[in-house]
Amino acid sequence: MKTRRNFLKISALSSLMALSGLVSFSALAADTIKVGILHSLSGTMAISETALKETALMTIDEINKAGGVMGKKLVPVVVDPASNWPLFAEKSRQLLSKDKVDVVFGCWTSVSRKSVLPVFKELNGLLFYPVQYEGEELEKNVFYTGAAPNQQAIPAVEYLMSKDGGSAKRFVLLGTDYVYPRTTNKILRAFLKSKGIKDADIMEEYTPFGHSDYQTIIAKIKKFAAEGKKTAVVSTINGDSNVPFYKELGNAGLKATDVPVVAFSVGEEELRGVDAKPLVGHLAAWNYFQTIKNPTNTKFINMYKDWAKKQKLPNADTVVTNDPMEATYIGIHMWKQAVEKAQSTDVDKVIAAMAGQSFKAPDGFVVKMDEKNHHLHKPVFIGEIRPDGQFSVVWKTKGPIKAQPWSPYIPGNDKKKDEPDSK
Amino acid sequence: MKPLLLFFAFWICTSPAWGALDPAVIKQLAAEESDDKIAAIQQLGANTSREALPLLRALANDELFVEGDKIFLMDGEKAMDAVTGIEIQPAPETYESIIINNRIRAELTNAIASLRLQNPDREVRLAAARELQTNTGLEMVPIIDRILARETDAEIKSLLKLAHAQANLGSPLAAARLAAVEALADTASPSTKNLLLPLTKPTIEPDENVRRAAVAALKSIETHLAFAEYVGQIFSGLSLGSILLLAALGLAITYGVMGVINMAHGELLMVGAYTTYFTQGLFRTYLPAYVDWYVVAAIPAAFMAAALVGMLLERTVIRRLYGRPLETLLATWGLSLILIQAARVLFGAQNVELSNPSWMSGGVEVMAGLMLPWNRIVIIGFTLFVLALIWVLMQKTRLGLFVRAVTQNRAMAGCVGVPTSRIDTLAFGLGAGIAGLGGVALSQIANVGPDMGQGYIVDSFMVVVLGGVGQLAGAVWAALGLGVATKFLEGWAGAVIAKIVVLVIIIVIIQKRPQGLFALKGRFVEN
Numbered sequence: 024m025k026t027r028r029n030f031l032k033i034s035a036l037s038s039l040m041a042l043s044g045l046v047s048f049s050a051l052a053a054d055t056i057k058v059g060i061l062h063s064l065s066g067t068m069a070i071s072e073t074a075l076k077e078t079a080l081m082t083i084d085e086i087n088k089a090g091g092v093m094g095k096k097l098v099p100v101v102v103d104p105a106s107n108w109p110l111f112a113e114k115s116r117q118l119l120s121k122d123k124v125d126v127v128f129g130c131w132t133s134v135s136r137k138s139v140l141p142v143f144k145e146l147n148g149l150l151f152y153p154v155q156y157e158g159e160e161l162e163k164n165v166f167y168t169g170a171a172p173n174q175q176a177i178p179a180v181e182y183l184m185s186k187d188g189g190s191a192k193r194f195v196l197l198g199t200d201y202v203y204p205r206t207t208n209k210i211l212r213a214f215l216k217s218k219g220i221k222d223a224d225i226m227e228e229y230t231p232f233g234h235s236d237y238q239t240i241i242a243k244i245k246k247f248a249a250e251g252k253k254t255a256v257v258s259t260i261n262g263d264s265n266v267p268f269y270k271e272l273g274n275a276g277l278k279a280t281d282v283p284v285v286a287f288s289v290g291e292e293e294l295r296g297v298d299a300k301p302l303v304g305h306l307a308a309w310n311y312f313q314t315i316k317n318p319t320n321t322k323f324i325n326m327y328k329d330w331a332k333k334q335k336l337p338n339a340d341t342v343v344t345n346d347p348m349e350a351t352y353i354g355i356h357m358w359k360q361a362v363e364k365a366q367s368t369d370v371d372k373v374i375a376a377m378a379g380q381s382f383k384a385p386d387g388f389v390v391k392m393d394e395k396n397h398h399l400h401k402p403v404f405i406g407e408i409r410p411d412g413q414f415s416v417v418w419k420t421k422g423p424i425k426a427q428p429w430s431p432y433i434p435g436n437d438k439k440k441d442e443p444d445s446k
Numbered sequence: 447m448k449p450l451l452l453f454f455a456f457w458i459c460t461s462p463a464w465g466a467l468d469p470a471v472i473k474q475l476a477a478e479e480s481d482d483k484i485a486a487i488q489q490l491g492a493n494t495s496r497e498a499l500p501l502l503r504a505l506a507n508d509e510l511f512v513e514g515d516k517i518f519l520m521d522g523e524k525a526m527d528a529v530t531g532i533e534i535q536p537a538p539e540t541y542e543s544i545i546i547n548n549r550i551r552a553e554l555t556n557a558i559a560s561l562r563l564q565n566p567d568r569e570v571r572l573a574a575a576r577e578l579q580t581n582t583g584l585e586m587v588p589i590i591d592r593i594l595a596r597e598t599d600a601e602i603k604s605l606l607k608l609a610h611a612q613a614n615l616g617s618p619l620a621a622a623r624l625a626a627v628e629a630l631a632d633t634a635s636p637s638t639k640n641l642l643l644p645l646t647k648p649t650i651e652p653d654e655n656v657r658r659a660a661v662a663a664l665k666s667i668e669t670h671l672a673f674a675e676y677v678g679q680i681f682s683g684l685s686l687g688s689i690l691l692l693a694a695l696g697l698a699i700t701y702g703v704m705g706v707i708n709m710a711h712g713e714l715l716m717v718g719a720y721t722t723y724f725t726q727g728l729f730r731t732y733l734p735a736y737v738d739w740y741v742v743a744a745i746p747a748a749f750m751a752a753a754l755v756g757m758l759l760e761r762t763v764i765r766r767l768y769g770r771p772l773e774t775l776l777a778t779w780g781l782s783l784i785l786i787q788a789a790r791v792l793f794g795a796q797n798v799e800l801s802n803p804s805w806m807s808g809g810v811e812v813m814a815g816l817m818l819p820w821n822r823i824v825i826i827g828f829t830l831f832v833l834a835l836i837w838v839l840m841q842k843t844r845l846g847l848f849v850r851a852v853t854q855n856r857a858m859a860g861c862v863g864v865p866t867s868r869i870d871t872l873a874f875g876l877g878a879g880i881a882g883l884g885g886v887a888l889s890q891i892a893n894v895g896p897d898m899g900q901g902y903i904v905d906s907f908m909v910v911v912l913g914g915v916g917q918l919a920g921a922v923w924a925a926l927g928l929g930v931a932t933k934f935l936e937g938w939a940g941a942v943i944a945k946i947v948v949l950v951i952i953i954v955i956i957q958k959r960p961q962g963l964f965a966l967k968g969r970f971v972e973n
Contacts, residue, residue: 067897069795187480187547200942230941233901235892236689238682238822239936245815246675249636251643263797263893270802270891274809274819280552281637298801301808304548316542337794407547409508417547 055098056091056368058083058355059118061129061139066106067233067262071347072131074292075153076101078348079128081330082355092359093366100124108138115139119148125368126151126358128351132261133157133203140165149370151358153350155287155309157206158428159436163443164370166377167398168350168357170310171426172210176257178403179285179308180211182418183255184218189283191255193224195244198259200229207259207287213432224252234264237271245275248282256284265289266297273301279407280304291343294412302408309346310401311386312414320385323352343413349385353399356382357392388423395442398426467497469529475505476512476544483546484553491557492589499561501528505544506554513541556582563593568602575605582613608633615641620653627656631663634670634814642667674816679933685822687929688829689887691922693902694909695832696881698921700756702910703853704873706764707771709778711906712899713785714878717755718748718885719894720789723798738803741886748882755785756878760871768870782899789896797895806890825887832883836918839876849873912952914962924963928952 060079062072083097091097100122104111111130118124119142126149130136133156143150143164155170182188196211198204208227215225226247228240248254260268265286272284285306291313294302313324324344331339357380362368365376381391391400400423406414429436467490474486487505490498504510504519510528511518516538517528525537546554555577562574582590590610597603611629614622627645630638645651645660697711722744729740759781767774802821809819840846848869851859860866892898909928913920928948935944955963 065790065795070797070895073795187549189548228940231945234941235901236682236686238685239679239933240941242675242678242682243937245636246671249639249671251640263895266797266893267891270821271819274802274807274821276809276811276817280548280555283548295799297799304551415508415543415545417545 054095056095056362057098057100057122057124059115059122059124059127059129060099060101061104061111061115061118061127062131063106063135064101064103068106068131068135070263071292074342074345074348075129075131075351077330077334077336078327078351079355080334081327082352084330085326086355086359092362104135108132108134111135112138112142115142115148115150116146119143119146125149125370126373128153128354130154131347132201134201136160136165137202147370149358149373151351151354153354154347157203157210158430159206159433161396161428161439161441161443163374163397165397166354166357166392167426167428168354169347170401170403171398171428172207172430173427174310174401174403174424175287175308176207176211177214178420179287179306179405180214180257182306182308182405183257183283183285187418189253189255191283192220192252193247193250193254194220194226195247195254195256196225196227196259197240197244197256198229199234199261199264200231201261203261204229204259208257210430210432211257217432230260230264232262232264235267237268238275240268241271241275241277244282245277254282256282258284258286259288260286261288265293269297269302269305272305278304279306285405290345290347291413292345292348294408295338295341295343297412299408299412300410303410305408306405306417307408307414308403308405310403311344311346311349311384312404312406312416313344314406314409314413314415315385315387315404317385317387319383320387323349323385344385350399353382353384353390390423393425396426396428397443398428399423400425467493467501467529472501472517472529473515475501475510475528476517480547480550483544483550487550487553487557488585491553491560493561494564494592496561496564499558502554502558502561505546506551506558508543508546510544511538511541512544513538517544556586560586560589560593563597563602563606568599571597571599571602572605575602575609578606578609582609584613584616586613587617612638612641615645620656623651623653623656624659627659627663631659631666634667634674636671636815639664639667639671670813671815674813677813678816678818679937680930681818681822683930683933684926685826685929686933687926688826689891690905690909690929691925692825692829692832692884692887693881694906694921694925695836695918696752696877696879696884697906698910698913698918699836699877699880700874701907702913702915702917702921703849704870704877705771705853705915706768706874707775707778708764708877709775709903710759710782710785710899711881712901712903713782713789714752714756714881714899715885715888715902716785716789716894716896716899717752718882719800719889719898720793720798720885721748721751721882722886722889723793723800723894726800738805741803741806741890744886744889745883748886749879750882752882752885753875753879756881757871757875759878760874764874765867765870782903786896786899793896795896797893800889800894802890821890825890828883828887832880833922836880840918845869845872845876849876908952912955912962914964917962917964920962920964 060076062076063069064073064076080099083099086092087096100118102114102118104114115127118127128151130139130152131154136152139150140162148164150165151168152165153168155175158171183191194215196208198208212225230240244256283304283306285308287308289307290309327344328342331342336342357377360380361373361376365372377392378394379392381389384390386402388402393400402423403420404416405418406416409415429439431437471486471489474482477483487502490502501510509519511520516534518525518534519528523537525534527534559574559577563571565571587610590606590613594603594606594610597606607629611626614626617623627642630642642660642664646657646664648657651657693715696714697708700706700708700711722741725744725747726740729737763777763781764774767777806821806824809817811817840850848864851864852866852869856866909921909925913924932944932948935947
């Protein structure tokens with residue numbers, strides 16, 4: 024009986040607290056706009072996603088200091104879905120229906136994006152997704168500010184096949200076992216076949232999340248590379264498995280000049296925890312590198328460094344910027360421009376106003392949101408790892424290229440429309 | 447006249463050596479096209495003097511800069527012109543290093559090696575000759591010819607002959623190719639296999655004799671490589687086994703011998719790993735000259751740190767829960783969460799960076815096509831050391847005797863005057879300390895982060911249960927068996943399937959033999 028009474032007391036108290044919270048929020052609501060930030064701050068993905076939360080907060084702070092959006096201040100609502108995919112859906116529902124945010128910036132892994140999609144569709148929310156991904160998706164409620172496969176994977180493999188990339192004729196497609204690597208490798212296999220590379224010259228290998236023993240894989244790569252043709256490795260390994268993979272690579276004496284490894288999920292932030300000296304010459308393909316030199320990027324890097332110092336982030340003196348951080352930064356600014364164009368935060372009006380928005384990005388180009396397909400036109404860079412863990416750009420596109428979310432290398436995609444269905 | 451001559455001589459002496467190189471070639475190093483850069487590098491590498499060496503080294507290290515039409519190196523604050531060797535005044539404010547890619551880097555390695563082959567020091571020449579073993583193209587033949595004519599050392603000569611043969615594989619003369627194939631038949635490296643394979647195809651190799659020689663050479667190389675692969679698999683199995691064993695040994699004492707289900711065991715590994723990280727930080731700040739030895743210093747430190755944490759846990763929590771396995775399980779699980787969060791607060795949620803000391807980096811080529819990484823060799827050795835340590839402690843010391851007495855019959859041991867509760871604390875501390883040692887080893891090959899222990903707790907229990915609870919020797923066999931089995935399965939079916947198959951095998955074994963593979967025989971006091 025006693026416990027029950029306690030329970031009643033507690034629930035009454037907590038609902039009171041929630042009510043008072045609501046009251047104070049609604050009092051503020053007139054002159055502020057609420058913005059949701061949905062990134063894992065604990066668990067396996069915290070390594071990558073924490074920096075995106077910081078970038079989002081920094082950008083919001085920047086916008087507020089410059090007068091906000093339509094004269095209203097932005098108020099960030101930060102939640103932690105803890106690298107737990109179903110929790111992503113729960114937290115996004117909370118953001119949309121309880122906190123009533125006007126827009127959400129978040130997600131990293133494709134599986135988390137897939138998990139929140141039904142919620143955003145049902146409640147007609149607006150999500151900005153800042154990470155490169157496998158494509159095969161085009162939703163009215165989502166804007167994709169990361170790369171589609173033709174803005175990262177395909178140019179990287181084309182580079183490996185070029186003279187400067189080593190004229191590779193054999194490929195190892197190595198990845199973590201989940202939807203992004205599997206789909207990307209399906210596209211790459213079809214692409215390689217269209218370039219005349221036979222199935223016998225392609226090896227596909229997958230490892231579980233968090234795999235830490237890469238001896239067998241490296242031995243297999245070595246064996247596969249000794250078949251008379253120049254071999255290259257395309258790595259879609261995600262998360263901290265990359266550290267043991269690259270360590271083993273260095274120790275096993277597999278040099279970048281013999282078997283180059285190009286990675287799609289390894290950037291400045293991931294290499295912060297690795298001794299990069301044995302990895303010099305291995306590659307990564309992104310739409311942004313910290314080493315790109317232009318005034319916008321210098322400003323972006325300095326802004327983040329100052330932010331890290333001001334917020335006393337751990338290891339604030341060694342913070343780096345990377346591609347998904349840049350994509351987050353672009354996304355928030357473009358949303359601001361769209362709201363100002365629509366003169367409203369209404370989701371449908373903002374979606375309409377997003378078409379054709381452009382922004383001077385730290386990658387040195389004016390990037391544009393496609394009029395129809397919700398993806399950015401982005402430049403592609405290929406960088407080689409330097410001893411200090413940064414990248415030197417060895418190849419780049421002349422300018423931004425249009426995204427193809429429906430890769431032409433997957434059968435049946437030619438019939439799909441290059442715009443969301445429900446529009 | 448005389449002063450001028452003197453001045454001229456002085457100028458020659460003080461200006462850097464590369465002042466005598468062709469300026470046009472140096473300018474070409476900054477060319478837009480890779481082909482032009484490579485042509486310049488090859489030209490510099492073909493020089494008979496070593497003047498171009500600093501320049502090429504700087505290029506390889508991203509330390510050759512370009513600004514406008516000037517190419518220069520930075521000597522502290524001073525910008526030294528690469529063409530004239532004279533300081534540029536004022537030093538350019540903005541500049542970029544000349545970008546090189548893998549293709550250029552390979553050419554640079556060869557050019558630098560061929561210049562170093564002219565060094566009077568034998569060791570330098572030997573190292574350079576080894577570097578020449580890959581990617582030698584036809585343009586290297588005259589250079590190697592020239593160096594071979596002057597070389598006297600037999601070992602360097604034989605290495606150079608191999609490089610010469612490699613370069614000659616692309617020769618237009620069939621006789622030269624045949625000689626090259628025959629010379630290479632004895633070096634069973636994968637790169638040789640790569641070079642010889644195209645020569646077996648009639649479309650590439652028109653000469654019948656060369657094709658036949660290539661096929662014969664490949665056959666012997668392949669037999670050798672297959673053997674090397676087999677040995678490699680056994681080695682990686684042993685290596686994985688030794689890591690499993692290090693992770694599980696501490697648990698074999700706390701769970702296996704004392705019967706405490708310690709869910710915080712993984713976090714004791716973490717404590718060891720973070721202690722290693724902490725030691726590395728101390729060495730970097732206070733003893734930068736000895737930073738390579740931080741791992742050695744971390745061994746006792748990690749043992750002490752983990753043992754202290756372990757004894758603290760035992761004194762405060764676990765001691766109150768002896769004989770209540772379910773509560774122990776829950777309580778230690780809670781402790782593990784506390785330890786994880788503590789690590790997050792102290793060191794941040796991100797993984798921390800630990801670099802292998804130089805003596806643990808790289809590997810040793812035990813035979814052609816088989817490179818064994820030093821860090822794994824060292825860890826196998828370390829496992830043997832820890833095993834020996836435990837054996838001595840348990841079998842040869844008074845503490846070991848007491849621990850064995852208490853675990854076999856607590857009441858009787860207490861009656862004859864063994865301080866059982868103190869022994870419990872010490873034994874738990876020992877198990878925790880061993881886990882700390884495991885953490886030191888893990889820090890050298892895996893990620894160090896707050897969650898790292900979670901990945902090892904299941905594996906550790908698997909090893910202990912499979913080997914037979916209460917049996918240290920059982921854990922050894924179980925760990926090595928699991929390691930080798932996993933590696934052979936991985937080679938055959940891939941990492942994901944291998945993991946599943948191993949787990950299925952363990953389930954079957956435990957169903958058939960619930961007491962584990964190596965259960966203790968004899969009368970035993972079971973509670």
